[in-house]
Amino acid sequence: MDGAHDLGGKQGFGPIEVETDFIAFHEPWQARGWAITRSTFRSDWTIDWWRHIRELIDPVDYLSRHYFDSWLQLQTAALIDSGALTMTEAVSGQAADLAPDADPMAPEAVVAIAAKAAYFDRPIDSAPAFNPGDTVRTRRMGAIGHCRLPAYAQGRSGQIHAYHGAHIFADDSARGDEHPEHIYSVVFEASELWPEAAGRRDRIYLDLWEPYLERA
Amino acid sequence: MSSFNSEKIAEIHRELHSKLPSEPALRVKALEGLLVEKGMIKSETIDAWIEHYTEEIGPKRGAHVVARSWLDAAFRDRLMSDAPSALDELGYLGHATGHLKAVENTPTIHNLVVCTLCSCYPFGVLGMAPNWYKTAAYRSRAVRDPRGVLAEFGVRIGDDVEVRVWDSTAELRYLVISERPQGTDGWDEAALTALVSRNSMIGTDRDLTPFVSGWTD
Numbered sequence: 179m180d181g182a183h184d185l186g187g188k189q190g191f192g193p194i195e196v197e198t199d200f201i202a203f204h205e206p207w208q209a210r211g212w213a214i215t216r217s218t219f220r221s222d223w224t225i226d227w228w229r230h231i232r233e234l235i236d237p238v239d240y241l242s243r244h245y246f247d248s249w250l251q252l253q254t255a256a257l258i259d260s261g262a263l264t265m266t267e268a269v270s271g272q273a274a275d276l277a278p279d280a281d282p283m284a285p286e287a288v289v290a291i292a293a294k295a296a297y298f299d300r301p302i303d304s305a306p307a308f309n310p311g312d313t314v315r316t317r318r319m320g321a322i323g324h325c326r327l328p329a330y331a332q333g334r335s336g337q338i339h340a341y342h343g344a345h346i347f348a349d350d351s352a353r354g355d356e357h358p359e360h361i362y363s364v365v366f367e368a369s370e371l372w373p374e375a376a377g378r379r380d381r382i383y384l385d386l387w388e389p390y391l392e393r394a
Numbered sequence: 395m396s397s398f399n400s401e402k403i404a405e406i407h408r409e410l411h412s413k414l415p416s417e418p419a420l421r422v423k424a425l426e427g428l429l430v431e432k433g434m435i436k437s438e439t440i441d442a443w444i445e446h447y448t449e450e451i452g453p454k455r456g457a458h459v460v461a462r463s464w465l466d467a468a469f470r471d472r473l474m475s476d477a478p479s480a481l482d483e484l485g486y487l488g489h490a491t492g493h494l495k496a497v498e499n500t501p502t503i504h505n506l507v508v509c510t511l512c513s514c515y516p517f518g519v520l521g522m523a524p525n526w527y528k529t530a531a532y533r534s535r536a537v538r539d540p541r542g543v544l545a546e547f548g549v550r551i552g553d554d555v556e557v558r559v560w561d562s563t564a565e566l567r568y569l570v571i572s573e574r575p576q577g578t579d580g581w582d583e584a585a586l587t588a589l590v591s592r593n594s595m596i597g598t599d600r601d602l603t604p605f606v607s608g609w610t611d
Contacts, residue, residue: 185510191529200452244418262434286442322400363566372538382559
């Protein structure tokens with residue numbers, strides 16, 4: 179979707195508030211809000227649906243509220259949408275009843291869950307359409323729903339840098355349809371993306387699924 | 395069950411915005427209390443997550459990986475060809491590291507990592523992301539003005555150096571491997587690990603040369 183989340187290349191933001199030391203959490207509410215999201219991810223969600231719910235936050239809130247606040251908003255909305263909470267409960271803070279499928283994560287389980295990596299590669303029965311070195315052009319438009327082709331890289335010409343097999347395609351996974359598509363790292367010259375970048379030795383690499391690409 | 399319906403979610407967001415207090419600390423407190431009452435979470439589990447990501451999972455893991463790669467050429471080869479398995483050797487596999495790629499800085503290449511669409515980050519090996527990584531300022535500018543962003547971090551990049559920006563918007567994640575600094579011959583793994591800054595593994599730090607002892611003002 180063409181939302182406020184698609185920030186690459188947008189102008190007027192800055193400067194960066196540089197921080198060098200590692201500070202896991204700045205405020206207790208940020209830590210607890212984050213940990214709630216880690217403890218309540220439901221099996222009827224996909225990571226892409228979850229990301230899309232964050233994109234759907236009102237753009238003024240998205241840009242002005244703290245990052246962990248948007249996670250809190252996203253998690254509350256996702257739990258309501260899937261029927262785990264009611265709006266009345268979320269607004270009042272009072273439980274109407276016990277959750278029927280309550281199976282809270284045990285504190286002893288945290289270390290093992292944190293040590294598990296998720297894998298998105300899947301077998302695919304088609305051959306990849308492109309090879310490293312091929313010149314490709316990205317699709318000219320994004321999509322109504324979730325889409326991982328940033329606006330700044332739409333309709334641009336790049337080169338296949340590497341092939342990474344087939345991963346679950348984010349756009350469809352955000353609608354609950356998990357199937358793989360070939361995925362590539364595509365490299366773009368900065369001058370292909372930005373008018374002021376002529377002559378600059380900068381390159382931008384994006385990991386793009388095959389449906390975003392066509393032969394140039 | 396999830397609706398997978400964008401319109402329904404937008405409506406829920408609007409209603410939550412209008413009916414809940416704007417102060418996030420109040421909302422977190424109310425949500426935690428509600429979820430405990432519903433039997434959906436335990437507060438001890440919330441404590442355990444925070445403790446684990448404050449004490450155990452952080453950039454010291456990534457720093458150890460980088461230092462090991464400076465000392466052990468075979469490990470470096472495995473890191474460059476299959477980073478998740480190299481991480482697994484050290485017990486550092488975790489959240490968002492299953493498709494990790496290591497990218498090397500050289501005298502003529504500097505790597506910088508961003509996620510312009512959300513804030514994807516290799517949490518399992520670097521821990522919680524810094525605030526700046528998640529801001530609109532960094533996400534908007536890193537792909538368009540990487541040298542300007544780097545200058546704000548005190549990193550000057552010469553015209554002879556190519557900047558490679560990795561916008562990690564899919565499920566691959568990137569870890570920047572800095573060059574081993576001069577003057578560290580004979581240093582052991584712990585001493586080298588201490589030189590590797592968190593920012594260098596994202597790409598907003600470059601020269602890890604230690605301060606030379608004996609240098610005063």
